[in-house]
Each structure stands twice: as C-alpha cells, then as structure tokens.
Amino acid sequence: MSFFNFGRKGRQPKTAQTAKDRLQILLAHERSSGGPEGADYLPMLQRDIVAAIRKYVPIGDKDVDVRMERGDQMSSLEINIELPKAAAPAKK
Amino acid sequence: MTTELKDKPPLGRVIVVTSGKGGVGKTTSSAAISAALAKQGFRTVVVDFDVGLRNLDMIMGCERRVVFDFINVIQGDAKLKQALIKDKRLETLSILPTSQTRDKDALTKEGVEQILNELKTEFDYIVCDSPAGIERGAQLAMYYADEAVVVTNPEVSSVRDSDRVLGLLNSQTKRAETADAEPIKAQVLITRYDQSRVDIGEMMTVEDVLEILAVPLLGVIPESKAILRASNVGTPVVLDGPSAAAQAYEDAVTRLTGTELEMRIVEERRPGLFRRMFGRAT
Numbered sequence: 001m002s003f004f005n006f007g008r009k010g011r012q013p014k015t016a017q018t019a020k021d022r023l024q025i026l027l028a029h030e031r032s033s034g035g036p037e038g039a040d041y042l043p044m045l046q047r048d049i050v051a052a053i054r055k056y057v058p059i060g061d062k063d064v065d066v067r068m069e070r071g072d073q074m075s076s077l078e079i080n081i082e083l084p085k086a087a088a089p090a091k092k
Numbered sequence: 093m094t095t096e097l098k099d100k101p102p103l104g105r106v107i108v109v110t111s112g113k114g115g116v117g118k119t120t121s122s123a124a125i126s127a128a129l130a131k132q133g134f135r136t137v138v139v140d141f142d143v144g145l146r147n148l149d150m151i152m153g154c155e156r157r158v159v160f161d162f163i164n165v166i167q168g169d170a171k172l173k174q175a176l177i178k179d180k181r182l183e184t185l186s187i188l189p190t191s192q193t194r195d196k197d198a199l200t201k202e203g204v205e206q207i208l209n210e211l212k213t214e215f216d217y218i219v220c221d222s223p224a225g226i227e228r229g230a231q232l233a234m235y236y237a238d239e240a241v242v243v244t245n246p247e248v249s250s251v252r253d254s255d256r257v258l259g260l261l262n263s264q265t266k267r268a269e270t271a272d273a274e275p276i277k278a279q280v281l282i283t284r285y286d287q288s289r290v291d292i293g294e295m296m297t298v299e300d301v302l303e304i305l306a307v308p309l310l311g312v313i314p315e316s317k318a319i320l321r322a323s324n325v326g327t328p329v330v331l332d333g334p335s336a337a338a339q340a341y342e343d344a345v346t347r348l349t350g351t352e353l354e355m356r357i358v359e360e361r362r363p364g365l366f367r368r369m370f371g372r373a374t
Contacts, residue, residue: 043169
C-alpha cells in the first residue's frame, strides 16, 4: 500500500489469489464429501446407471463416459452413454 | 510432425520421475516434462503414483475434473479410458490421477503392470510421477520403468537420497531382475540450481553433483519464480509463458527424446537496480 506500490495493480493477474481460490474450491469439496470413503460414490453411481440402462439396452462397461466439473457455486456431472447401433429402436 | 507421429505405432516408453527426498520437484518436473513431450507431438500420459496425497491434478490444473482414478481402474470400478483426463491445452496430453482417499496398499504390482501395458498401446511416453520415499508407492512407480529421471537439488540430503534411489533402480526393478535386459537408463535432473550461489561457493556445482552420483545429466533447471507462478494457476511451467525454467525443461526433454543438445545453464534474468527498487521482478 506504500507509494512504491502504485502502478502495480492490474499490471499482472495475481497468481497467488488464483492459488487460494483453487484451493478453497477443491478443499470445500474434499471436506464436504466426508473425507475418506465418502467421496467415492462415483463408481457406484456409474454401476447403478449401467445396470439401469442394461434393463432396456445391451451396453458395455466402456460405453459410459462420466465427466465432472466442480465449481464453487455448483458442480456438473455429465454422463454420456453410447448406445449400440442395432439397439436404438427396440424390436417390436 | 504431430500427424506423422500419430500414424506410427506408439513408442510405449515408461519414464519414472523419482528422487527419494520429498519437495525437490518431482511433480513439477513430471508436469513440465510430460507437457513438453506432448508439445513436441508425442502422445503422452502422466500418471500420479502418490496414492492418498494426490497433487499432480493441481499442478496440471485439472483438479476439478477428476472422476475416476488409478485405483478405481486397478480395482475394476472404472475402465482406463474413463479415468484418463484429456488436457485442455494439448490434445496429445492426458493425465491419470491417483486416489485421494485410499492408501498405497491399494496399488498392486499386477494392477500397475496391467495399466502400464494398456497405456503402452496408446501412448509414446508414460511419465510416472513417483511419491517421495522408497516404500511401496515409489517402488511400484519405478518397477516397470524403461528410463528414470532422478530429480536432485544441489544439497546434501537430496544428493544422498538420489544415490540411494539410483541403487534401487539398479536392483529392485523389472529390468534389474530380468536377465539380459538392458538396465534402466537413469539420468539426473538438477533442479533449483542457483548460479549466483554456485559462483560464490555456497552451492555445489553441477560437476560436483555428477561426480558423486556418476550418472548422465539430463538437464539443469534454475531456481525460478516462474515455478511457483505456474503452480498457482495449475499450468505446467512449459505452457506458462517463456521463462528460464521452461527453457531448461524444454532442453531436458529434447535430450530425453534422444536428440543431442549442448548443455547450457539458463539463468533467470536478474532485475536491474531500477526494477528492484520500483518494479516487479520477472
């Protein structure tokens, strides 16, 4: 805040602030998921989704693609399921 | 160049980045080396072996996108393809994060071998970021390696630990245990090198370190402010604008891929008197 600091502001984005923001978002997620174990629901979720879809369409384990983007306000979960060519319209 | 390489079968070289001692720059170096390899057009994946203390994701800037990890794949909860995170900056670069919640006992020799074999069918370089220490995680990170980058600071405890790790590379690895296999090609990468302190005799020289360790030199990375800045924003230093450290890593990677390159010690630009008093040092 001294005289010598004038002109510094805005010249370069402050990477230290970026570091702090990234850590706060990440640690909020890691702590809220209850530490060890709690964070690992995604494999189970994926298994359940595959099982549910298999009731109707024969898909393989590799046909499911789960993406996640964690944010400070909200996170998004994106699930792409590749359906086999022949399975698209159900037979009769 | 990229398209040329893509048409070729993958090289499938496994490189472990290891050191024994913690905090010398293994993860920083793994990130920089893998990004520099990918930049040169090599299909590259960087794998975090530090189970329970995941940090490569932060240094690579993909921590918000981790869904599945190495351990999920070993335990059959996810396919390898689902756990790989594609880098958003370089299409030739992928990251395989480790688990933050399990411990190192979740790593098995068979599991690691299976994953590495699968990665070899798709990637030119598989960079294994070893945990510190010489226990299970570190042993498995080096076990299947073809080459090793031993990260060393010009400082007594780091050099001592590097010597110990070099011994393990020559005895406790697949190549060491296999009769008539070529031994692991181990090279030392000196990091946090400060020429000004070397000049006044406060820091061991590159020659001092090499004389003690007696292995070839891959490169010398100068102490550089660019490293912390890059880690703050989650960008490998070679992708975070020009810097002495980035140049030194690029040089090291050029040597890693087998191109001869004269060793030069890139120095960080020193701010002049005026800049030191009034400006920000870059």
